[in-house]
Amino acid sequence: MSIRDVAADAYREAVPALVASTLGGLFAGVVLGGMRAELRLVPGLLVCVPALLATRGNVYGSLGARLATGLHQGLIEAEFEADDRLVAAGAAAMANGLVASAFAAALAFCVLLALGRTVAGLGTLVAVALVAGLLSGIVLTGAVVAVVFVGFRRGYNPDALVGPLVTTIGDVFGLAFLVVGVEVVLGVA
Amino acid sequence: MPEEWTVSAITRATLPVLLGLTAVEIGSGLVLGTFEATLYRYPSLLVLVPVTIGTAGNLGSILASRLSTAMHLGTLSFAPTDDDLAGNALATVTLALTLFPVVGAGAWAATGLTGTHPDLPVWTVVAVSFASGAALALLAVGVTITATYAAYRLRLDPDDVVIPVVTNVCDVLGVVVLFAVVQVLV
Secondary structure: HHHHHHHHHHHHHHHHHHHHHHHHHHHHHHHHOOOOOHHHHOHHHHHHHHHHHHHHHHHHHHHHHHHHHHHOOOOOOOOOOHHHHHHHHHHHHHHHHHHHHHHHHHHHHHEEEOOOOOOOOOOHHHHHHHHHHHHHHHHHHHHHHHHHHHHHOOOOHHHHHHHHHHHHHHHHHHHHHHHHHHHHHHHHH | OOOOOOOOHHHHHHHHHHHHHHHHHHHHHHHHHHHHHHHOOOOHHHHHHHHHHHHHHHHHHHHHHHHHHHOOOOOOOOOOOOHHHHHHHHHHHHHHHHHHHHHHHHHHHHHHOOOOOOOOOHHHHHHHHHHHHHHHHHHHHHHHHHHHHHHHHHOOOHHHHHHHHHHHHHHHHHHHHHHHHHHOOO
C-alpha cells in the first residue's frame, strides 16, 4: 500500500471510535465539573485524578491491545468462554489496576504532605482509589473483551477500536466511580 | 518477546512501567492543581481538559497500536519512507486537524448545556482546541515512533510498553500544551 492508502485506511478506521470517544470525553468533562463537591471533601483527590484515569486507560488499553494481537496471531479465539489465556489476561489487568490505584493515592498523599498542602488521610485516599478501581475494573474488563471480540467478528480491526473506547469508558466510569468511592468511604468512616 | 499469557508473566511485563507512569501522572495532577483557579474561572476550559487530553492520548494509542501490530506481523521498518510508518503518522495529524475544532465547539456547547453561562466566545475555545490539538498531534507522533523504536531495540513487547508510555506522556503534554496555548490565546 502507498502512504496515501495507509493514511486513508487508518483515518477511516479511526474516525468512528474517535468521534465516540470525543463525545465520551466531553461527558467526562461535564462529570468532572459536577464533582467539585466530592473533590473538596477529599483534598488531594484532584491530584490523583489524572493518575487514576490514566491507570484505567493503561491497564485496560494494554489488555485490549493484548487481546487484539492475540486474535491477529490466533493465540485466542473471539469466543466468550473461560479460556485460560483470556482469564489470565483479565485477572492480571484487574490486579495491576488495583495495585496502581493504591500506589497513585499513596504517592499523591506523600507528595502533598511533603509540599505542605492540605491532604485527606492516607487511608481515605487509598480506600477511595481502591473502591473506584475495583468497580471500574469490573466494567472495563467486560467492556474490553466485548468490544474487541464483537469488533473482530464483524471484521473491524480491533486495534482501531481499543484505545479510544477504553479511554472513553475509562474516563466516564472512572470519574463516576470516584464519586461512588468518595460516598462509600466517607459513608463508612 | 513475552508470549506467555499468565498473571505473573503479564504482571512482570506491565507493573513496573505502570507504576512509573502513575508517578508521572501524579506530576500531571500537580500541574492541574496549580491551574485550578484558571479552570474554575473559565468553565469551558475545564470541560475541555479531559477531552483534549483524552483525544491526544487516543491519537497516540491508535498509532501505537497499529505500529505494534505491524511490528508483530513483521511488516514494519523504521525508515521515514516506510509506508506503514509515514501513512499512519500522516493519518494521525490529519485526524487531529479535523477533530480538534469540533472538540472545541463541543466543549463550548457542553458548557452552555450544563447551565453555566459561556465564559469565553466560541471562536476562542475552538482556537484553543485547534492549536493545542495541532501541537499535540505532532508531539504524539514523535513520542509514539520514539517509544515503538525503543521497545523494538530493547526487545520489549510494544503492547505492554508503548501504548502506556504514549498515552501518559500525551496526558502530561496535554495539560502543559493546553495551558501554554491558553496563556497565548485567552
